[in-house]
Amino acid sequence: MKNTDAIWDIIDGRTSTFTALSDEVWDAPELSFQEKRAAQAHRRVLETEGFRVEAGVADIPTALCGQAGEGSPVIAILGEFDALPGLSQKAGTAVQVPLEPNGSGHGCGHNMLGSASLLAATAVKEWLSENNVKGTVRYYACPAEEGGSAKGFMVRNGVFDDVDIAICWHPAPFTGVNKPFSLACVELEFVFSGRASHAAAAPHLGRSALDAVELMNVGVNYLREHMPPTARMHYALIDGGGVAPNVVQARAVVRHLIRAATLSEMWSLVDRVRKVAHGAAMMTETQVTERQLAGDANLVGNETLESAMDAAMRRLGPVRFDEEDKAFAARIQETLSREDIVASYRRFGLKPKTDESLSEDIYPLGAGSQDFVGSTDVGTVSWVVPTVQCRVACYAVGTPGHSWQLVAQGKSPAAHKGMIHAAKIMAATAVDLLADEALIHSAKAEHGAYRSENDFANPIGPDVVLDLNIALH
Incomplete structure (x- = not known):
């Protein structure tokens, strides 16, 4: 196997562009299907980095695909960049201070999500070229995860039909490859x-x-x-x-x-x-x-891919934060209840700690609880392509999703460290797969076996009309 961990050096050399992209998207929060500035920012970086760019994917104006390399296998890395209504908040403060009354904010960390995924795809692109390895990497800039199900429309449009493996991540209070379960x-x-x-x-x-x-x-x-x-x-x-x-x-x-x-x-x-x-x-x-x-469909897991991503994550190690990161996270925790913090651990199937503001551990492979989950349009992708995703610590333990506290941490040094770490995990997983096609064959065989025993109909059926103004009604 080629030295796949060299991918981390590529990422270390390019972090400033992508932390700036994350902050730019944070600064201009846009709701589902309205992400015109975020899409343009992602397109600018894709073009600068030399990707072949397709805009308006699946007839969605803010959906993009950037592609590099040639031939099979095709590895897709998924990104998002939509915000949530009513969560406007000043960055870097542990006091609720809306920047705009009733304005939007990145209360699920999608500014980080898309930027880290694009960084990972960029690194894989460079690794393919430097090592003269056959294969294609695609970055899918996917809008409207928050209630718009854009990936479901993309699946319906056949966007993922020739993809071999899909990889993604999500900002979280903890780091690990959790139980692949969603509603x-x-x-x-x-x-x-x-x-x-x-x-x-x-x-x-x-x-x-x-x-x-x-x-x-x-x-x-x-x-x-x-x-x-x-x-x-x-x-x-x-x-x-x-x-x-x-x-x-x-x-x-x-x-x-x-x-x-x-x-x-x-x-x-x-x-x-x-x-x-x-x-x-x-x-x-x-x-x-x-x-x-x-x-959205429920998530379909893939043990082959989850083990590969977990192995890459453990080679890299956990995210490391400094004392200033931990001090700010502790101030955020002061705005939360003990119940918020305990629930955060329970959601990931972990034993609560009393003195942890930022997590520097990697939790066990497959940890997590089926009692504390939401929904994601990644689930629909996972039915048609073997898919894997991880969670990476980017914010204070106990921070509720879809909260002003999460928005307040979205441009912090801790958030930047977490998103860069996520990019390294995804990129290492991708190149491990590209360097060992047996892993891809195993993942696809596992996925095929599951599909042979489980019927699937995309919840975005042929009669569902795409409503680009869904968030504005």
């Missing part, structure tokens, strides 16, 4: 239509769409006792029918997000939610229509 999910929008009337003079002539939404939400809440324990359901009121209480609301809109451990469990719950919606319409003599906005 399948689908997001549906229900539009109720009724009849307006004067709420005092002629209420009997009105048919309230808002009443229907409220009844639907109550009915869905009653389902919670009668669903699998790992399932989750959430809702958001999109349109309450206006601001005039003296008008019977003729239109109201609600979104429901339904999650379950498997696609079959999820679709079963969706059928029940639909019945509740139609029941609410019957009770209020309104009409209801629905549309699907997004949907």
Whole structure:
């Protein structure tokens, strides 16, 4: 095997460009499918680094693919760069200070995620060239992971059909290759239509769409006792029918997000939610229509790839932080509850510590809990391509995801150290695979065996219409 760990020297020589890219994306947080500045910044770096760039992948304006090398195998490294609403926050402070009222912020660390993945792809590109190794590396800049399911649309479009292996990561409080488990999910929008009337003079002539939404939400809440324990359901009121209480609301809109451990469990719950919606319409003599906005499959693991990534991670060692990093993380922890910190450990299946602000360990391969997980559109990719991902410590232990505290740490030296470490892990995993195609064959055989026993239908079906304004409604 070639000296694959030389890839780390390549990364060490290029860190400034990519930490600057991460900070640039942090500075201009953009919501799902609106990431025009982030996409342009990633494209600029791709072109500067000599990648062949395709924009508008899968008819998504902010999706990009940068490619280098020639022939097989094809290794894809996945990146993201979308932000979250309502999480605007000043960087580098342990006090909640929004930069913009109700503004957006990188509360899931996707500014780091995309930048580290692009750094890894750039290093692999250089390694292929320096070692005259046959193979192709692709960087996929994937928008709208937060509720937009862009990767599901990309899968539907055939973007990953010729990819052999997909690699990715996510910022976290801990470092390791965790249990590959996520919840399948689908997001549906229900539009109720009724009849307006004067709420005092002629209420009997009105048919309230808002009443229907409220009844639907109550009915869905009653389902919670009668669903699998790992399932989750959430809702958001999109349109309450206006601001005039003296008008019977003729239109109201609600979104429901339904999650379950498997696609079959999820679709079963969706059928029940639909019945509740139609029941609410019957009770209020309104009409209801629905549309699907997004949907993700659950993650499919691959032990061959997970072992390879874990081995690369242990050769590299854990992230190392200095005393200033730990001091800032400790100040962040002072804004959290003990429950936040304990839950952080429990999510990763770890024993809580009482004096740890930043983690400098590598947790055991396959650690993690199925009780504390969300959803990701990486899951859909994992059904069509053998996929592996790791978590890397970038922020204080206990920091809740989708919080101002995470945004505040997104440009910190600790965040930069974590994202560079992640790039090294992903790049080393990629070149280990490129240098030993038997690993790729084993990973693909494992994936094929799983697929032969498990049916798959992309939750982004042929009738789901891409809504580029999903985050703006």
